[in-house]
Amino acid sequence: MFVRRHLMAAGLGVVLTAPAARALAAMPARRLSFDNLHTGEKLDVAYWERGAYVPQALDAVNHVLRDFRTGDVHAIAPPLLDLLTALTASLETRAALGVISGYRSPQTNAMLCEKSSQVASGSLHMLGEAIDIHIDGVETTRVRDAAEQLSIGGVGYYPTSDFVHVDIGRVRRWQGS
Numbered sequence: 001m002f003v004r005r006h007l008m009a010a011g012l013g014v015v016l017t018a019p020a021a022r023a024l025a026a027m028p029a030r031r032l033s034f035d036n037l038h039t040g041e042k043l044d045v046a047y048w049e050r051g052a053y054v055p056q057a058l059d060a061v062n063h064v065l066r067d068f069r070t071g072d073v074h075a076i077a078p079p080l081l082d083l084l085t086a087l088t089a090s091l092e093t094r095a096a097l098g099v100i101s102g103y104r105s106p107q108t109n110a111m112l113c114e115k116s117s118q119v120a121s122g123s124l125h126m127l128g129e130a131i132d133i134h135i136d137g138v139e140t141t142r143v144r145d146a147a148e149q150l151s152i153g154g155v156g157y158y159p160t161s162d163f164v165h166v167d168i169g170r171v172r173r174w175q176g177s
Contacts, residue, residue: 023089030085033096034061037134038068042096053078065102065131069111074103076128079168083152084131087166090146093138100132100163101125118158118176130154130167140164148173 024030030048034041043064047057061081066073084097104112104125112119124130135143143164144157156165158176 024082024086027085030082032061032081032084032088033094034064034099035096036064036068036099036102038099039064044096047078047081062103062128065099065128067103067105067108069108070105072103072105074105074126074128076103076131077168080129080131080166083150083166083168084133086150086152087143087147088135090149091135091138091143093135095135095137097131098134098136098163100134100161102131103128124154124167124169129169130165132156132158132163132165134163 028049029046031044031046033044036042041064043060045054045057045060047054047061058076058078061076062073065076088094088097102125104123106126109119109121109123109126113121125132133143134140140157140159140162144155147155147164147166151171152166153169154165154167154172154174156174156176158165160177
């Protein structure tokens with residue numbers, strides 16, 4: 001069983017495994033690359049430097065992860081970015097995260113719920129605390145397994161659609177289509 005502790009640098013009480021917390025603490029900067037598969041926008045950004053989150057970088061992340069259907073922008077929780085950084089570090093990849101879904105407005109989420117039983121009515125996407133991703137060159141099963149090893153939040157595996165959902169909610173696992 002992993003020893004768990006709070007990542008104090010986040011200041012938001014997100015629980016990370018000790019190895020993940022040590023890996024993040026050792027980084028002089030935390031950088032992520034995104035490729036929004038719906039808008040074609042790309043972003044490579046250091047969102048945390050010199051011991052603090054970078055407000056302008058967080059704004060850029062919020063924009064690229066906006067609800068592509070409505071254009072609504074919402075704050076993405078920095079601990080979600082830390083989870084993604086820990087995930088990419090554990091996968092030993094610098095590849096961009098292909099974004100299937102970042103923030104979802106309540107209107108978009110309600111519409112998706114009507115169309116699919118696989119969409120949660122109280123989705124953490126609506127809080128900026130979840131993301132659905134695909135990483136080119138990395139098997140989706142490997143992304144799922146690495147996310148589960150982190151034991152941070154929810155991990156949903158969608159093999160037919162070829163993506164993984166990760167969030168900073170309670171630890172849970174599921175498989176969709």
